[in-house]
Amino acid sequence: MKAMLLKEFGQPLSWEEVPEPKITGPRQVLVQAKANGLCATDLKIADGLVKSAKKPLLLGHESSGVVAEVGSEVESVRPGDRVVMVAKQTCGRCRMCRAGREEMCLSSPGRMGFEIDGGFGELVSISDRNLVKVGPGVSMEAASLIGGTLGSPLHAIRMARVELGETAVIFGLGGLGIHALQILRHLGANVIGVDVKEEKLEAARRLGALHTLNALREDPVKAVIDMTGGVGADVALEIVGGAAVPPVIQQCMDLLRPGGRLVILGYHYGQAVPIDPAKMVYRWIQIIASHNHSVRDVADAASLVNDGRVKAVISGTAPMREANEALGQLRAGDPVGRIVLQW
Numbered sequence: 615m616k617a618m619l620l621k622e623f624g625q626p627l628s629w630e631e632v633p634e635p636k637i638t639g640p641r642q643v644l645v646q647a648k649a650n651g652l653c654a655t656d657l658k659i660a661d662g663l664v665k666s667a668k669k670p671l672l673l674g675h676e677s678s679g680v681v682a683e684v685g686s687e688v689e690s691v692r693p694g695d696r697v698v699m700v701a702k703q704t705c706g707r708c709r710m711c712r713a714g715r716e717e718m719c720l721s722s723p724g725r726m727g728f729e730i731d732g733g734f735g736e737l738v739s740i741s742d743r744n745l746v747k748v749g750p751g752v753s754m755e756a757a758s759l760i761g762g763t764l765g766s767p768l769h770a771i772r773m774a775r776v777e778l779g780e781t782a783v784i785f786g787l788g789g790l791g792i793h794a795l796q797i798l799r800h801l802g803a804n805v806i807g808v809d810v811k812e813e814k815l816e817a818a819r820r821l822g823a824l825h826t827l828n829a830l831r832e833d834p835v836k837a838v839i840d841m842t843g844g845v846g847a848d849v850a851l852e853i854v855g856g857a858a859v860p861p862v863i864q865q866c867m868d869l870l871r872p873g874g875r876l877v878i879l880g881y882h883y884g885q886a887v888p889i890d891p892a893k894m895v896y897r898w899i900q901i902i903a904s905h906n907h908s909v910r911d912v913a914d915a916a917s918l919v920n921d922g923r924v925k926a927v928i929s930g931t932a933p934m935r936e937a938n939e940a941l942g943q944l945r946a947g948d949p950v951g952r953i954v955l956q957w
C-alpha cells in the first residue's frame with residue numbers, strides 16, 4: 615500500500631510502498647483510511663520529542679475511514695461502514711480499563727501515529743473496540759476531527775464538570791480551542807475566547823463566544839474580572855501550547871473565581887510553572903490536566919457532529935502525498951480549525 619513514512623525524526627516524510635497491515639485476531643478490523651486531521655502533536659512526534667514514538671512510523675492519530683474487512687468475531691461494524699478511529703488501543707483488562715477509564719489504560723498496546731502505525735498509510739489494522747460509526751451526513755474530513763480534536767477537549771470539559779450558566783475562558787482558539795468552544799456552548803456555558811489573532815477571535819464569535827479578547831491589546835485577567843462583576847471565571851482552559859503555556863497558566867489562575875477550575879490541555883516538554891501554594895489554597899483553585907479521550911467521549915462527540923450541533927472546523931485540505939507541505943503550514947502557525955489530509 616502507499617504511505618507517507620517517517621523514517622528518521624527531524625526529516626521530511628517520504629512517499630513509499632509499504633507492506634499492508636493484516637487482521638491479527640478475531641476482533642480486529644482493517645480500515646481504509648480516508649482523512650487525517652493534523653495537530654501540533656504530529657510536529658512533536660516528527661521532531662523526535664515524543665520518546666515513546668517508534669520509527670519507521672506512519673503518523674496519523676486523528677483518522678477516519680471506511681471498514682474494508684472484519685475479523686471472524688466482529689459484530690459492531692461491517693465492510694462499508696464509515697468510522698472514526700480512536701487512536702489509543704486499550705487492553706480492556708487493567709485496573710483503569712475496568713474502571714471505565716480506558717483513556718488511562720495501563721497496558722496499552724500503543725497509540726496510532728505514536729507507538730503503532732496510524733492513518734498516514736492507506737490501510738489501518740485496529741480493534742473493533744476503537745471504532746465509532748459516523749452519520750451519513752458527516753464528511754470523512756469532518757469525521758477525522760471527531761476523535762482527537764473534539765473527543766480530547768470533550769474529555770477535559772467533562773472532567774471539569776462545566777455547568778449551564780458558568781463562565782468559561784478559553785485561551786487559544788486553534789484546532790482544539792475552537793472545538794472546545796462549541797462543546798462549552800452546547801453545555802450552556804458563557805464562553806470568553808482569548809487569542810492573539812483577529813481571524814481566530816472572529817471565528818470564535820461566529821461559533822458562539824459571548825466575548826472575545828485579543829491578549830496583545832488588553833489584559834485578559836483584568837477584562838475577565840471586570841466582565842464577571844469582580845468575581846472571576848468559573849473555568850479557565852489553557853489550550854495555547856508552545857512557549858506561551860507558563861504565562862497563560864498564570865493568567866488563568868489569576869482570573870478564576872474562588873473555587874474555580876483550571877484546565878490544562880496545551881503543553882510543551884520541560885516547561886516549569888511557578889505555583890504559589892498559599893494563593894491556591896486560599897482561593898480553593900482546582901487544577902485539571904488532561905489529554906486523550908475514551909471511546910465514550912468520541913461516541914458523544916460523534917453524536918454532536920452527526921446532527922450538526924457541533925461543526926468540525928476545517929481550515930484546509932491537502933492530498934496525503936503533500937503531508938510535508940501541510941505539516942510545514944501547521945508549523946508556520948496554528949490555523950483556524952484543522953488542516954486535514956485526504957486519501
Ligand SMILES: [Zn+2]
Nearest residue numbers: 653655676762
Ligand atoms: Zn492530536
Ligand SMILES: [Zn+2]
Nearest residue numbers: 705708711719
Ligand atoms: Zn487497560
